[in-house]
Amino acid sequence: MKYALATLAFALAAPTALAQSMEITKAEDRAGNIGGDETFTGTVYVAPVFPPNMNDVSAGEVTFMPGARSAWHTHPLGQQLIVTSGTGWVQERGKEKLVMQAGDVIWCPPGVEHWHGGTDKTSVTHFALQASKDGKAVVWGDKVTDEEFLD
Template sequence: MKRTILTLAALLAAPAAFAQSMEISRHADRPGQVGSAEVFTGTSYVAPVFPPEMGDVSAGEVTFLPGARSAWHTHPAGQMLVVTSGTGWVQERGQEKQIMSAGDVVWCPPDVEHWHGATDATSVTHYAIQQAVDGSAVVWGEHVTDEEYDG
């Protein structure tokens, strides 16, 4: 009986010995950068959300000021946009641009060419979440022209 109690106590204590603690990544502690003019038009700010330890999944908190947008691009495993504030536009190549607003979630399937960004009068912030395939999470194309953006 005594041995059973000791064994049970050891089994119950074992997970605690291997447990890890939660970790909070504070917004102010995740440094971002102004979006590169190579892949963005206008002013955008990109801050990482997930650490590299997440493996093939990456996410960025992206803020576009009015008039700012990404270049045309695709994602080999698709992309999820979770709009957290503001109002913006998203467009699939060959389709009409659509409004995206705070609370909206946009799914762009693998290899579908698209762009996203702010409207001409409002800013927008979203989390962009994507998975890498063979080491690549995005394939960038040409910039969205003013005619395409205004269309």
């Protein structure tokens, strides 16, 4: 009986002993960088929000200044964009360019080639959430030309 009670006490305490603690990352500790010329046109600021610690999902906060945009790209498992401020453009290859504004949520399905960024006159900020497949969350393509951007 004594052994059974000790085993029961350990079993009840074990989940608590093995549980992880919450973690807070302060905004000032999430320093970002200016996006690289090979994947962006114009001034783009990319700040990590969280690394792929939850089912390989990561997020970044991206700010596009007027005229700035991503290159054409795809995501192997898709991408969710949550626009937090400003007005921008998003376009799927072969389709019309669409306006995105604060409060909008855009779903980019897996493998669908697209770009997003500010408009020619306005900046936009969004959170970009994407999951990795085989260690890759994005596949970059050609840069969006000025003609494609303004069309």
